[in-house]
Amino acid sequence: MHPRWKTPLTDLLKISYPIVLGPFGGGFSSAALTAAVTNLGGLGSYGAHHHTAEEIEAVDREIRSLTSGPYCINLWMKKDEPDFPMDEAAFDRLKTLFRPYFDELGVPLPSMPKMNVKTTFHYQVEAILRTRPAVFSFVFGIPDPTVMRALKQRGILTLGGATTVDEALALEEAGTDLIAATGFEAGGHRVSFLRPAEESLMGTFSLVPLVADRVNVPVIAAGGVSDARGIAAAMILGADAVQVGTAFLACTESNATPLHRETLFSKKGTRTVLTRAFSGRLARGMASRISEETSRHASDFAPYPLHGMFIRPLQQAANAQHREDLITFWAGQSYPLIRHRSAREVFNALVEGTEKIWNA
Ligand SMILES: Cc1cc2nc3c(=O)[nH]c(=O)nc-3n(C[C@H](O)[C@H](O)[C@H](O)COP(=O)(O)O)c2cc1C
Numbered sequence: 106m107h108p109r110w111k112t113p114l115t116d117l118l119k120i121s122y123p124i125v126l127g128p129f130g131g132g133f134s135s136a137a138l139t140a141a142v143t144n145l146g147g148l149g150s151y152g153a154h155h156h157t158a159e160e161i162e163a164v165d166r167e168i169r170s171l172t173s174g175p176y177c178i179n180l181w182m183k184k185d186e187p188d189f190p191m192d193e194a195a196f197d198r199l200k201t202l203f204r205p206y207f208d209e210l211g212v213p214l215p216s217m218p219k220m221n222v223k224t225t226f227h228y229q230v231e232a233i234l235r236t237r238p239a240v241f242s243f244v245f246g247i248p249d250p251t252v253m254r255a256l257k258q259r260g261i262l263t264l265g266g267a268t269t270v271d272e273a274l275a276l277e278e279a280g281t282d283l284i285a286a287t288g289f290e291a292g293g294h295r296v297s298f299l300r301p302a303e304e305s306l307m308g309t310f311s312l313v314p315l316v317a318d319r320v321n322v323p324v325i326a327a328g329g330v331s332d333a334r335g336i337a338a339a340m341i342l343g344a345d346a347v348q349v350g351t352a353f354l355a356c357t358e359s360n361a362t363p364l365h366r367e368t369l370f371s372k373k374g375t376r377t378v379l380t381r382a383f384s385g386r387l388a389r390g391m392a393s394r395i396s397e398e399t400s401r402h403a404s405d406f407a408p409y410p411l412h413g414m415f416i417r418p419l420q421q422a423a424n425a426q427h428r429e430d431l432i433t434f435w436a437g438q439s440y441p442l443i444r445h446r447s448a449r450e451v452f453n454a455l456v457e458g459t460e461k462i463w464n465a
Contacts, residue, residue, distance in 0.1 A: 121146030127350030128152035128179030140171030141448035158232035175239030182246030244296035290329030292437030302387035317343025333458025385412025
């Protein structure tokens with residue numbers, strides 16, 4: 106074991122390697138992938154923002170049946186969701202925008218949804234308090250002090266996502282134990298919460314050293330780390346660990362569809378875009394016909410979660426009909442660096458490659 110793997114984060118979590126699996130919300134995480142990364146000596150994570158409290162408890166049981174090591178469950182702070190019943194005018198604008206694609210796939214447009222209170226943060230976090238994962242990570246905000254206290258009382262470590270130095274300082278001030286400094290290279294949503302995402306576009310290379318210089322808690326570099334060079338660089342920049350998303354999303358253990366995983370290896374178009382077209386919130390994925398065409402009418406986009414209510418059924422139909430042009434493939438900017446198809450291969454390549462760089 107190379108001595109440089111030991112950091113304040115590995116000490117705190119009692120893990121061998123400062124390699125964190127990025128959580129994937131929306132159904133892309135799997136208990137198998139989470140447990141695999143923990144069993145390899147890193148910190149496995151599971152994105153649960155779309156789950157009810159009961160589903161979170163079931164996933165927790167599944168992960169515990171696969172590993173006895175520490176893992177992390179991730180939720181979104183959802184205070185900015187629109188109140189239900191939702192804005193009918195915005196819903197109608199989305200209907201007009203998406204109708205041609207639903208017609209093309211021959212599936213019906215969704216009707217006005219009802220609020221599912223069971224997937225609000227308030228219910229979800231109760232499940233976290235009951236199941237007590239080693240780490241609870243959150244993005245898009247900071248839980249209120251009562252929740253932060255309850256987590257601490259139960260010995261659950263907190264990990265918050267920051268996209269700017271100010272967000273990192275706010276997380277530290279609120280007593281967060283670990284901070285994921287997330288550059289705009291990352292796949293998935295831009296998890297900004299103090300200023301609009303468009304005004305919080307820092308790259309990992311700038312963000313990590315700035316955050317590391319200002320906070321006293323361990324810093325995890327997220328965004329663009331897809332091979333060993335990324336780990337070595339992030340640690341030189343002051344990170345105590347890295348959070349790897351896209352490279353693990355491409356593994357057979359993830360819940361991405363086989364087509365999604367294959368597309369991550371295809372290097373067809375190496376262009377990713379930061380767009381609101383995927384969900385209504387600014388997020389990174391591969392450019393596709395659906396994102397390009399709908400982005401021309403961005404003024405008709407509605408905030409999350411309304412937008413996603415059209416994207417979800419559209420994705421189901423597009424996947425069933427193998428219509429790649431209408432699928433939103435989530436990916437970080439560095440996805441063309443991906444080489445490996447199992448969690449073990451990815452993890453070992455990261456560890457061995459980084460040690461090779463350190464020993465050179
Ligand atoms: C499909 C997908 C879903 C994601 N969902 C979440 C999520 O729900 N919560 C979260 O904190 N991060 C989420 N992320 C971000 C990852 O956890 C991770 O920070 C990011 O992928 C790291 O950058 P990389 O993609 O360049 O490796 C998601 C990323 C992807 C690709």
